Amino acid sequence: MNAAVTARPPAFVPNWPARIAWIALALYAGYATSILDVSWARFVTGVDNGIRFVGRMLPPETEASKMTLMLRGIYETLEIAVLSSALGIMLSLPIGLLAARNLMPPWLTWPTRLLIALCRSFHQVIIAILFVKAVGFGALAGILALTVASIGFIAKLFAEAIEEISAKQLEAIRATGAPFMNVILYGVLPQVLTRFVGFATYQFDSNIRNSTMVGIVGAGGIGGTMFAAFQKFDYDYLLTILLAIIALIMVSESLQNWVKKVYQ
Amino acid sequence: MTVASPIEREWRRHTPRQRLARFALYFGLVAACVVSLRTVQFVPEFLYDAPEQMADLLRRMWPIEWAHYPKGVHEALIETLHIATLGTLLAIVMAVPLGLLAANNITRHVGINYLAKLLLVSSRSVNSLVWALLFVAIFGPGALAGTMAIAFRSIGFVGKLFGEAMEEARQGPIEALRSAGAPWGSIYLKGYWPQVEPAFWAIALFRWDISVRESAVLGLVGAGGIGMAIDSAMNLFQWERVALMLVAIFAVVILAEIAVTFLRKKII
Numbered sequence: 001m002n003a004a005v006t007a008r009p010p011a012f013v014p015n016w017p018a019r020i021a022w023i024a025l026a027l028y029a030g031y032a033t034s035i036l037d038v039s040w041a042r043f044v045t046g047v048d049n050g051i052r053f054v055g056r057m058l059p060p061e062t063e064a065s066k067m068t069l070m071l072r073g074i075y076e077t078l079e080i081a082v083l084s085s086a087l088g089i090m091l092s093l094p095i096g097l098l099a100a101r102n103l104m105p106p107w108l109t110w111p112t113r114l115l116i117a118l119c120r121s122f123h124q125v126i127i128a129i130l131f132v133k134a135v136g137f138g139a140l141a142g143i144l145a146l147t148v149a150s151i152g153f154i155a156k157l158f159a160e161a162i163e164e165i166s167a168k169q170l171e172a173i174r175a176t177g178a179p180f181m182n183v184i185l186y187g188v189l190p191q192v193l194t195r196f197v198g199f200a201t202y203q204f205d206s207n208i209r210n211s212t213m214v215g216i217v218g219a220g221g222i223g224g225t226m227f228a229a230f231q232k233f234d235y236d237y238l239l240t241i242l243l244a245i246i247a248l249i250m251v252s253e254s255l256q257n258w259v260k261k262v263y264q
Numbered sequence: 265m266t267v268a269s270p271i272e273r274e275w276r277r278h279t280p281r282q283r284l285a286r287f288a289l290y291f292g293l294v295a296a297c298v299v300s301l302r303t304v305q306f307v308p309e310f311l312y313d314a315p316e317q318m319a320d321l322l323r324r325m326w327p328i329e330w331a332h333y334p335k336g337v338h339e340a341l342i343e344t345l346h347i348a349t350l351g352t353l354l355a356i357v358m359a360v361p362l363g364l365l366a367a368n369n370i371t372r373h374v375g376i377n378y379l380a381k382l383l384l385v386s387s388r389s390v391n392s393l394v395w396a397l398l399f400v401a402i403f404g405p406g407a408l409a410g411t412m413a414i415a416f417r418s419i420g421f422v423g424k425l426f427g428e429a430m431e432e433a434r435q436g437p438i439e440a441l442r443s444a445g446a447p448w449g450s451i452y453l454k455g456y457w458p459q460v461e462p463a464f465w466a467i468a469l470f471r472w473d474i475s476v477r478e479s480a481v482l483g484l485v486g487a488g489g490i491g492m493a494i495d496s497a498m499n500l501f502q503w504e505r506v507a508l509m510l511v512a513i514f515a516v517v518i519l520a521e522i523a524v525t526f527l528r529k530k531i532i
Binding site for chain 2: 012025029033037038049075078080082123125129135138140143209216217227230238242245246249250259262
């Protein structure tokens, strides 16, 4: 009787594979740090540089001609974000539908899914490099690059949302003899519209964030101005631009919340 | 008698307020698109010869210069992976305490919660390329700046999701441990940790996947990794090498995704 009680397994069994994994992770961190050649001296100079850097950033630049230049950059950034989102959303609707495995035959979904995966696999800035070569410097390259990135994101999630819908409503509409377009319009879209609006607003928000960056490789927007200020060591102007970008992102975030409330 | 009888009232799905909000939204959308289309500056001639330019680009990229891989790409690619992994690890180390401070069932002080959330939000709202610019100015060009950029961008992401996972932990096991007189270390290790462990690994793996993609471009602003190699190859118009690097990045991203899927199944 007593033996049975004492033979009870311990409440917390030591998990050796997990412990070994933790130790391996710690060893890796040590090894990788040694490669980076991080030394105490470098850290100290870094802190020193950091203080000087912040000192040169303050106070932010407010000269009128530079402010107009910045506002023009912000305006172009917004144009890129709006147009790439509009184009991306419009293209994602059909592409997402074509990639949904419960509606389309496999010979159609596989190529479409491959296209979506290709759009997703590169960072927006790398896609922007290729478009800068194709259509030249300026906002158009940024618009096309972010459109590609939007398709990769929205079309994928849209296809997944369609695959999760209830088949009963589709059957009901098919049973009335409705043609294919009506099945899509009255059976599929009402079920996924709210989620689609959610993806679209999220993508608009991230397009605003990314359109501030594509300028680094010459694809238009505030990023070009920012990178130029950085390379000219014009750090107080850099701070002004950074503050403007952060303000822009905050406005965009509250806009996103409002749209979600309208559509909940 | 101006009030319509209930039977004559027309049924509408939305209240006038909702309809007004939706109308404002549609109007704003269309207006934004129209204004942007009318004012955006682009040269139509560039668009006409875009297919030609694209064909030219592909011709220059072909044949891909495979022989360059062991000389100039392999090392940069490994450095990129180190930047992504070490940056994510560093971010987790810093994000876990911040996440605990932001979770209102762990830290019962609204002011501290708010402060921690503010720090997490500001980490997230600065793009990793901007973080990279700042750290290049501080530490100079190189992989250290890239690692710090990845780490500081990831703190907000990991900290927010980890804090939310902590807030969702069930209180039953915690109360049981507490009433048994367990010290606080045991409460966290045996009460909270088993509950948030799956979420923790999911967040860490997800973030690592994103970091691998992002670390490939940090080099464009001088923060180390394969981006620096791409930048110099592009400046010298060596498109065969750029093509090779793009293929290499593509392969690494796909491999990272496969690894994440595999580990996720294994751990969670």
